[in-house]
Amino acid sequence: MNILKYSEKHSAFREKFRAFVKKEILPNAEKWEQDHMVPKQAWKKMGQEGFLCPCVQPEYGGPGLDFLYTVIIIEEMARTRQTGLISYLHSDIIVPYIESFGSEWQKKKYLPGCVSGDIITAVGMTEPGAGSDLASISTIAVEEEGHVIINGSKTFISNGINCDLLIIAVKDPLIENPHKAISLYLVEDKTPGFKKGGKLEKMGMHSQDTAELFFTNCRIPVENLLGEKGVGFVMLMKKLQQERLTCSIMALNKAEYVLEWTIEYCKNTQVSGRPLSSSQSVQFAFAEMATEARMSRLFVENLIADHMEKKDIVIETSMAKYQTSDMANRFANRCLDIIGSYAMDEQCPLVRELRDLKVMPIFAGTNEIMKGIIAKSMKL
Ligand SMILES: Cc1cc2nc3c(=O)[nH]c(=O)nc-3n(C[C@H](O)[C@H](O)[C@H](O)COP(=O)(O)OP(=O)(O)OC[C@H]3O[C@@H](n4cnc5c(N)ncnc54)[C@H](O)[C@@H]3O)c2cc1C
Known part of the structure; x- marks a missing residue:
């Protein structure tokens, strides 16, 4: 009953990426978690092997592949137990701003x-x-003799330390209407006045570097304006559909992974001489979660197909982002309840998943914001 049709080329790509994950990501995931950082070299390897920016067109150095290749990478990444090499943020959320x-x-x-x-x-x-x-950002940009001077600060920025290029949202202090005052600029690392703060110590996503960024009279050329001046809001809105869809794909696959892992664990764990999975209460829990995951997959795959046909599915992707990230968190909690004392062991993979998943309802627009968008569309 799967909706997406993968070709042989897609399947070969998945196999190739799986082999890459096995060789280059899984053996390093633990170290990245401990270091709270992924080395830049790991990003380069992803790029060298053709796993970054699959949709970028050949005239700009990309392979110009379809969105299903993005889906494959996210699906496989969801099972790597690391969040630092967050390639979909780079490839499918940020880079599309530059390409578009x-x-x-x-x-x-x-x-x-x-x-x-x-x-x-x-x-x-x-x-x-x-x-x-x-609309309430206070980082400002002022034009001065062919340059733009940026002052202010940003926080919770993923890839904040590792980034070589930042797309920054700033406000023109002379324009009153905040929706017409926001512009996007490209700021290169090492630009004088651009300082990276310390890594934020988060409860989860330890391998992902998340940082504060500071701008003190940071001077960039006016040519670094992305798109038109004052239409930053509109540009951000135009890209929300893909951003929320990619988050939904990640959350859905995380939920499936958590369930698959727990089912295997329960099949192989004896309680009173019988596998934990033979308990009716455990079976019913798995049946409920499997049903919800299946229904979510059908919805998300439908959205992927619609997105590839360039349909406007902003409301539906808001629904998917809220539902899948909520589901993944519920699954992690419920599965930890099922497995017993091992749930308190740092070695238990679900412990990290629970911590990492906590962010999914927050970023890319909080789930409350998603519900607000959905409710608005219902003309209540
Ligand atoms: C690990 C991590 C990585 C991140 N990466 C990035 C990044 O790379 N770049 C970046 O710019 N940001 C990033 N963020 C920030 C993230 O996008 C914001 O945390 C998110 O937009 C919410 O903003 P806030 O935390 O300031 O909460 P607030 O907006 O202050 O909201 C606080 C609470 O109020 C609720 N709320 C707010 N407004 C409404 C409303 N209108 N209706 C109902 N409820 C509402 C929210 O749902 C939330 O529960 C990241 C955050 C985290 C935790």
Whole structure:
């Protein structure tokens, strides 16, 4: 009953990526978790093997593949028990801004490096006083003699330390309407006035570097404006569909992984001389979760197919982002309840999953924001 039709080329790509994961990611996942960082070299290897930015067009150094290749990478990544090599954020959320809205010279300058892994990207919207409400950002940009001067700070920025290129959302202090005051700019690492703060110590996603970024009279060329001035809001809105869809694919696969792992564990764990999986209460729990996961998969796969046909599914992707991230968290909690004392052991894979999954309802628009969008569409 699967909706997506994978060709032989897709399947061969999945096999190739699985082999890469086995060789280059799984053996290092534990070290990255301990280091709270993924070395840049790992990103480069992803790029060299052709696993970054699968959809970037050949004229900009990419392979120009369809969105199913992105789906394959996310699905396989969901099973790696690491969150630092968060390639879908780079390949499918941030880089598309450059490909869609960048000038020709920006695309020629940056996209080949994004594909090869020489350029790791980050996006800076969130600030200490502005998260869901982007209109209230206070980082400002002022034009001065052919340059743009940026002052302010950003927080909770994924790839904050590793990033070579940042897309930053800033406000023009002279424009009152906040929705017309926001612009996006490209800021290269090592630009004077751009300082990276310390890594944030998070409860989960330890291998992912998440940092504060500071801008003090940071001077960039006016040519670094991404798209048009004052339409930052509109550009961000245009890319929300893919952002939320990719998060849904990740959350769905995480939920499935958590369930699969727990089923195997319960089949192989004896309680009172019988496998834990033979208990009716455990079986019913698995039956409920398997049903929900299956229904979610059908919904998400349908959305992937619609997205590939360029349909407007912003409301539906908001539904999927909220439901799948909520489901993954519920599954992790419920599965930990089922397995007993091993649930308190750091070695238990679900412990890390529970901690890592906690962020999924928060980023890419919180689930409360998703529900607000859905409710608005219902014209209540
Ligand atoms: C690990 C991690 C990585 C991140 N990576 C990035 C990144 O790379 N780049 C980036 O820019 N940001 C990033 N973020 C920030 C993330 O996008 C924000 O945390 C998110 O947008 C929510 O903002 P906030 O935390 O300031 O919460 P707030 O917006 O202050 O919200 C606080 C609470 O109020 C609720 N709320 C807010 N507004 C409404 C409303 N209108 N209706 C109902 N409820 C509402 C929220 O749901 C939430 O529960 C990251 C965050 C984390 C934790």
